[in-house]
Amino acid sequence: MPDSWLDLAPDTEFGLATLPYGVFSTDADPATRIGVAVGAHVLDLGAAARAVGAPFADAVAAPNLDTLLAAGRPVWDGVRAALTAWFTDPAFEDRIRPHLADRASVRLHLPFTVADYVDFYSSEHHAHNVGRIFRPEQEPLTPNWKHLPIGYHGRAGTVVVSGTDVVRPTGQRRPPGEQAPVFGPSTRLDIEAEVGFVVGTPSPMGERVPVDSFADHVFGVFLLNDWSSRDLQAWEYVPLGPFLGKSFATSVSPWVVPLAALEAARVEQPAQDPEPLPYLRGSEPWGLDLRLEVYLNGNRVSRPPFAGMYWTAAQQLAHMTVNGASLRTGDVYASGTVSGPDKEQRGCFLELTWGGREPLVLADGTERTFLEDGDEVVIRATAPGPDGATVHLGEVSGRILPAR
Template identity: 60%
Template sequence: MTVLDIPVDSLFGLDNLPYGVFSTEGTAPRVGVRVADHVVDLTILLDDEVFAQPSLNAFMARGPEVWAATRSRISELVRGEVPENAVVDLANATMHLPVEIADYVDFYASEHHATNLGRLFRPDSAPLMPNWKHLPVGYHGRSSTVIVSGTDIVRPRGQRKAPDEATPTFGPSQRLDIEAEMGFLVGVPSTIGDSITPDEFAEHVFGVVVVNDWSARDIQAWEYVPLGPFLGKSFATSISPWVVPLAALAAARIDTPAQDPQPLLYLRGTEKWGLDIDLTVEWNGQVVSRPPYAQMYWSPAQMLAHTTVNGAAASTGDLFASGTVSGAGRDERGAFIELTWGGKEPVQVAGRSSTFLEDGDEVAITASAVGPNGARIGFGAVRGRIVPAHPSDR
């Protein structure tokens, strides 16, 4: 037996306890919980086959009572002595995609981001569409290209046409970008025909990850009218490996900014589901932005209520992401197209004048939330490195 070393200022202390799927050399992926810089193997700590699986889905489907009891039991056990073979150094663990993704929906819930993108994509009209303050605008993304942090990002190829060009051309994207977002994972499904109210959020949602929704702006700008983004987004969406349980974010729950006009009844709840989470965007090791999640206009509870209000079922493994988190300040913008104003205002990154991503560039997005007693709750980083587009005979 051994006692875990937990520095008092760890972002992954006893108030956090996020879940992930890990393996070590020669072993199968299974569920672990992160405590400081250790991974505790739940197949050893707890005698439950639900953790001997390569995804969290089966555990997530069990629901809030089991989640609470399990969290309480883990918290109790890791304070004492734990079996030595249950503890793996984080450095020796390979992290896997923690969830088998069912449907993936991406929202557009930051007023600052939607306003900035409106100005950049549609300079001749009002930046915010008439529907934007009435409903959380969202669309379905590609589930099969949701990947775990650390997976290389192959530069996408595609068709684009600048407004001043006569015909479209084809090639590797020249405006490859990031979107710093938070993502929410559904555990308990709903039935087709029914809907989930904002106050039922915690009965369905298991936990939260950091998301980088990589975006090819040149492809997106040409393709997205009238049916929305497709290939400009579908090549890769990275998520952090550690799923922070909703229960760990109790102290981070705040009101959203005032919503005016008041939304329709189905989007109103009595519980606070704004979240006081700070994101940090590092480009080649240099911090270029600190997007504040607290400024997001729509709450994740409103996003889930909206997604299901038409009777669409929610499934175990559904991922819905907030859309780019951008604050009011320039250094709070969660996408490079905003940060560099469409590429016209480069930022200095490690001595280089930068607009969009170059091959070899690496982006890491981290986040931390307000925790109990002044502590902070960390999220795993979501990292990705750009590798050149695959050669093409086309």
């Protein structure tokens, strides 16, 4: 990567290889606006674009990312190219520097309006483990699992930005050995370490989006925690699937990493057998070498590898629209729990504790099967960037509050 007049440290969290987008405000100015993270700074993108006279100034002079998302791939590429030039060419310093804020002092907000939310189930290791936990005498994978990316339709209105506290959900659950349900707070509250994707360019109802059109529609990538109440979910999910066990909260990181930043992280996905139907085949690899880490109260408890996901985000998008369902700007879809083959690579506590039968022992000697009130979960991730650089996806965090 070229040098910057900002004198960025080689190991800075958000270097020129990343340049993620978010929405921020300050104590001095509570109005929200689009920001770009670079090192320890946040650039007021709209103000900088006006100062430079950028042709895309109108697209980024907004209180959130919605207008930029809808502008499409040529504009996205133009903004990213301009940002790189602004931070590397000293001729821009006098016009750009006044619009930088200290990243530690800003308040971050939900970066875009969530139009819709779909969550997939695309890690073979996760699906295999869940099958073994709940159906030990049967085949762990359902017959359809290797033929299509399985998903469920979630609740867009409860997608919240990182740092938002999560209230323990209450609902019906059936205690072990009982025939009738009881009502009360969830006792098996869990996380799911996932990667989210946001749609920019919409598609008309009735038209399919091919696998190879993925990058024309998806703007960027972020971290996502699909909080899950395993006891509410277990009682309700037959026959229609997740509902109240998932809909109470989904946390997303405040920084959206543009898809263009992940070119060096693209890898071949695992071999698919049987071969998917033609509409799920593409000509380019869209596996992504993202390296997640999960922390519970400061203790790293897992390192899920995204490169091993059986179904890619491009295949998920194609499947999501193959029936003619339209895409809208701000549609979010998530990968499903990211898990690897090793115990320390499992992306949820259901797997890490094998259904609660093998508690985690933390550094202070305390044990966890599922989340307790006051627990904080943080998910972080990185990816390889160009020329040996590291792309940082930031973090998504949340703390559990008692049920109300």
